[in-house]
Amino acid sequence: MTRLGLRLRILLFFAAMGLGGAALTGLGLWLGHSRALETGATDGFVFAAIIVVFGLLALTAGIWLLFDENVAKPIERIAAEMRVRAHTGVARDLDAHAARYLGDLAPAAQAVSDRLSDSAMQTAQQVAAETERLSIEKNRLTALLTEIPVAMILVNPRGQIVLYDGQAAEVLAQLHHPRLNAPLSDYFEASGLDRAVRKMHRTGREVAFTAEGVDGAQSYAARMKPMDGGGYMLVIEGAESHFAPEAERPLVYDFDLLTRAQPACIEETPLSELTFTVFDTETTGLLPHKDEVVQIGAVRVLGGRIVPGETIDQLVDPGIPIPQASTRVHRVTDRMVRGQPDIAEAGRRFHRFAGGSVIVAHNAPFDMAFLRRHQARMGVAWDNPILDTVLLSAVLFGASDTHTLDALCARLGVEIPEALRHTALGDARATAEVLIRMLPMLEARGMTQFGEVLEQTRQHGRLLEDLN
Structure with missing residues (x-):
């Protein structure tokens, strides 16, 4: 035959x-x-x-x-x-x-x-050469900024963070996790920022003011300088740095955020312009109605890449003993979680970290069930749009294929170091790598907007019902 x-x-x-x-x-x-x-x-x-x-x-x-x-x-x-x-x-x-x-x-x-692979290899060699040139330029810029004893943040016309250096990251971290595309008002008191912005626009000149932290316990001497095309540079003086004097302060940035238009609704947003928070949890067991979270891991994806340094790796005190069978899987022990935040505090931190983004997980209903069960204690509402990589896999590879995280990683060439497998951050990062590889495949299938992807994934919802 x-x-x-x-x-x-x-x-x-x-x-x-x-x-x-x-x-x-x-x-x-x-x-x-x-x-x-x-x-x-x-x-x-x-x-x-x-x-x-x-x-x-x-x-x-x-x-x-x-x-x-x-x-x-x-x-x-x-x-x-x-x-x-x-x-x-x-x-x-x-x-x-x-x-x-x-x-x-x-x-x-x-x-x-x-x-195609041969052609792609030739293109990759050309891209690598250009990337090396750009990397040298970035290193020179980073070295130059290292000599400037201030923290620097670039903000777009909508008040969202476009760039921050290492010293600014330390300032932001005192208030919350540093995040590209996050509103600066998540970190500094909004009315003070608004007054400074209005004065800057009225005079067209640099404005000095005091930036008050949203927690009310921090205040910084700051200067706001307008930029061509809108937006401004925020310089924070006197911020303490823990970098060694000779060390370069890393830059985190996405200049596309300077000119990116705001869509009318999330469903009309192109996939390439979405901010994703990819997360995973480790738990005391597999029953969301009675088991508890012991670890939350999360990374942020912006512009088709994982944003360096924007991660959560948080142990959580479950308030109950961790079964030995669960510890053998995720290697989290009772001693490790003693003194760590409970799910109410850890959930609030993660909620702020995921603010304004699409939440992504592998078998998301399972992980979200633990968070939603405690949302009253957290004092938050989990109303972020949700995307599930199990359903994305079904859309791209057919419902009859295997959709485990291991199978997806093997199919898409994602390697999970054994030491990170079945850790919340390790699995979150693997899920993010899988997502990054699937996004261009979805766009090639004609699903360029978030709403179109959601519509396709809903057709495979039965897969999650069978998993759970």
Whole structure:
């Protein structure tokens, strides 16, 4: 059979259906005729019709199963694997055994993929050379900023953080986790910022003012300087730095935030412009209605990359003993969580960290159930849009494929260091890497806006019901 051409093999499917239908019709008529001689013509015709109808249904189902298993599913897998290679750069051989009944399709697809890989390699070499040049320029800029004894933050016209240096990160961290695209009013008292901004716009000059922290316990001498095109630079003086004098202060930035337009609603936002908070939890067990969280890990994804330094790796005191069976999985012990924040405080911190972003998780209903159960204690509402990588996998690779995190990582070329597997931060980072690789695949399928992706994932919601 493997030597037959694809067109001949499909012809055999239809031939089997036609010949089988003719044989069943003949058998039904013969049996009906025999019955008619004993019970009457009407009874014989009815019996023949029943035999033919149910026989044709059984034949159709059998041929469909063969077609689905040997043609449809292999084609779907080849298409998915080609998209993986086209949009993620993962170089894997196509599964020739699964496509053994598809004639020359698998070898032809492999040849196209190999040619694509060769072309991508040449492009990657050119990009690498340009990236190295840009990296040298960035290092020079970073070294220059290291000599300036102030903290610096760039803010876009909508009041969102576009850039912060290492010393500014330390200032922001005293108030909350530093985050690109976060409103500066998450860190400093909004009315003071507004007054300074109005004065800056009125005079067109630099404004000196006192920036009060939102917690009321911190205040900083600050200067606000307007930038061309809108927005401003905030310079904080006298901020204590823990960097060594000779150490370079890292820069975290995304200059696209300076000019990015604000969409009318989240559903109309392009995938490439969304901010994602990807998280995972480790728990005392698998029952969200009675077990508790022992660890929360999260990373932020912006502009198709994980933002360096913007992470949460928080142990949580569950208030109950951690079973040994759970500790063997995630390696979190009772001693490690003693004195750590409870779920109310840890949940509030994570809620602020995820503010204004799409929350992403692998099997999100499981992790979100733990957080929503305690939201009254946290004093927050978990109303962020939710995206689930299980459902994204079903959209891209078909519902019948395997959608575990390990399977996705293997399929998309994501490596999880063994020391980080089954830790909240390790699994969150792996999920983020998977998400980053799937986003261009979704866009290539025509799903460029968040609402379009949500609509597709809802069609596979039954997968999560089965998982949970």
